[in-house]
Amino acid sequence: MSTNNKHLTTSFGAPVADNQNSMTAGSRGPTLIQDVHLLEKLAHFNRERVPERVVHAKGAGAHGYFEVTNDLTAYTKADFLSAVGKQTPVFVRFSTVAGELGSADTVRDPRGFAVKFYTDEGNYDLVGNNTPVFFIRDAIKFPDFIHTQKRHPQTHLKNPNAVWDFWSLSPESLHQVTILMSDRGIPATFRHMHGFGSHTFKWVNGEGKAVWVKYHFKTEQGVKNLDVALAAKLAGENPDYHTEDLFHAIEKGDYPAWKLCVQIMPEEDANTYRFDPFDVTKVWSQKDYPLIEVGRMVLNSNPTNYFAEVEQATFSPGSFVPGVEASPDKMLQGRLFAYSDAHRYRVGANHSTIPINRPKAEVNNYQRDGAMRSDDNGGASVYYEPNSYGGPKEAPQHQVKPFEVSGEANSVAYDHDDHYTQAGDLYRLMDDGEKSRLIDNIVAAMKPVDREDIKQRQIEHWRQADETLGQRIAEGLGLA
Structure with a gap:
């Protein structure tokens, strides 16, 4: 039988005498604010969850x-x-x-x-x-895309209308949607x-x-x-x-x-x-x-x-x-x-100073302070650059390779707009069973959409990728 001689302590190392009963004025209370151990436990508990990731949370x-x-x-x-x-x-x-x-x-x-x-x-x-x-090819569309995957602001339910409305208005998504609705989804x-x-x-x-x-x-x-x-x-x-x-x-x-x-x-x-x-x-x-x-x-x-x-x-x-x-x-x-x-x-x-993110390579920079600094914060070393005190200097040998740019500064789309060939090729590579399951998955996902124009717009994308694919999805949804 193992013996544990470790004392329970506060987060600053002081021993805790009683972790079962809060400090009160008499047996019925009220609880005293001088019970700093209780206050520390509750305050820390209230802060135990950092915000979850907006995407990739699980x-x-x-x-x-x-x-x-x-x-x-x-x-x-x-x-x-x-x-x-x-x-x-x-x-x-x-x-x-x-x-x-x-x-x-x-x-x-x-x-x-x-x-x-x-x-x-x-x-x-x-x-x-x-x-x-991926579903989109310009980061300016990313917040809108992720909003469609989240919950409706009134019902707090997932919203198939938003999902398929966005996809049907963003034909560049078709290749990724085809993969998502396939067995690989x-x-x-x-x-x-x-x-x-x-x-x-x-x-x-x-x-x-x-x-x-x-x-x-x-x-x-x-x-x-x-x-x-x-x-x-x-x-x-x-x-x-x-x-x-x-x-x-x-x-x-x-x-x-x-x-x-x-x-x-x-x-x-x-x-x-x-x-x-x-x-x-x-x-x-x-x-x-x-x-x-x-x-x-x-x-x-x-x-x-x-x-x-x-x-x-x-x-x-x-x-x-x-x-x-x-x-x-x-x-x-x-x-x-x-x-x-x-x-x-x-x-x-x-x-970056949290152990799981900390590099094994030595870190030398002039970033200081900020919440939750978990290293020595640069100690007493020089804290600006350029300096004449022997602080770390840039390494020009690691300069990024230059690349040529051209054109006017403007909001410009990609030159190529063929969103259908690769999605159609992927469908045609599938065997009969994979094709049928893909269509069943698409039909099941689109059935809850309550606007026919959204369905028709999306079906037209499938049809341009492969005529048979578009036709079979339309039939599954009972649409002409």
């Missing part, structure tokens, strides 16, 4: 490592990719997108796939989804799905030569999806099914793994490719740019505390390392700001 995470298996130093000078066999610690968070913190895991929704690499040159965050494309577990960086990024090598790159994490467990009826049953009986599955798989040593591959496009091809390579609603053909193996990611350790690690983990597509840079992808450009700004609001200005 999620699970795990620690692991990434190991390089192929030499790609011809394409990037990124240190964590510099040698075959090199290992880098990672933390990965999987999530649903639209639901609240307590929502079910097995809903039809994209899944977030965010990887934090703790490299020797700082943290690199690759923040993507389990789909290679409900993964069997977080372990049985692919992950994608989704956006186009830039790699730069040691000689300053750049290429465009897309990331693909291929699950080694195989892709598995959930039947609609089973997913609905699990949502009621075990809403934390995916979270539970990931935790127990790792706990028993069944470590999930993914092979990381990339597609590489020569810099000059961006001007001539048949789709705009920076449009996140489009994929690059793997016949044109085959997958090249980079390495292997393994998750082998569960968090010890969910809040400290999973809930407080902050990821930003703007967390780059030398050798990896942004592309002109308009959606990515907006995310470079929005993610870190969300973390400053939700977790605090010093979220």
Whole structure:
């Protein structure tokens, strides 16, 4: 039998004499305000929840490592990719997108796939989804899109009218909606799905030569999806099914793994490719740019505390390392700001000093103060720059590779507006069973829409992608 000699203390270390009874004036009270232990407990309890994420609120995470298996130093000078066999610690968070913190895991929704690499040159965050494309391609539409996935301001219920009204007026969403309504819309577990960086990024090598790159994490467990009826049953009986599955798989040593591959496009091809390579609603053909193996990611350790690690983990597509840079992808450009700004609001200005987010590389800058500063705040060192006291200086050798821009400053759309070819190609690649389930899922999702013009507008998009697909959806909805 173990003996515990530890005393219960206040948050400042003073021993607590009684944790069962509050201090009162006599046996019936009232309670005395001098009971500082009671006040501290209640005040802390009132503040135990940070605001949940606006999107990707419900999620699970795990620690692991990434190991390089192929030499790609011809394409990037990124240190964590510099040698075959090199290992880098990672933390990965999987999530649903639209639901609240307590929502079910097995809903039809994209899944977030965010990887934090703790490299020797700082943290690199690759923040993507389990789909290679997205619903929109300009960040200015993101707040409106997410509003449609949230609750009606009067009824506080999910609103199919808003969902399909927005999609029907945003034809660029068709490719992602087709994926969402397919079998892939409900993964069997977080372990049985692919992950994608989704956006186009830039790699730069040691000689300053750049290429465009897309990331693909291929699950080694195989892709598995959930039947609609089973997913609905699990949502009621075990809403934390995916979270539970990931935790127990790792706990028993069944470590999930993914092979990381990339597609590489020569810099000059961006001007001539048949789709705009920076449009996140489009994929690059793997016949044109085959997958090249980079390495292997393994998750082998569960968090010890969910809040400290999973809930407080902050990821930003703007967390780059030398050798990896942004592309002109308009959606990515907006995310470079929005993610870190969300973390400053939700977790605090010093979220990068929280252990789960703290890089293993040394941090040297002139940022000081702010709520919840959890390190030495720079101590007595110099706190401005430039200075003549030997403070850290910029490293011009890591300057971002310049790229050419042209045109007038204006609100400009992408040049290419073919939103139908890739969605139609995806449908035609499906076997008969997959096609039928896709149509059944679309029909079931659109039936609650109470405006026929919204349905007709969306059906016209499906018809332009594939005549038969549009016709079958119309028939399923009982529309001409």
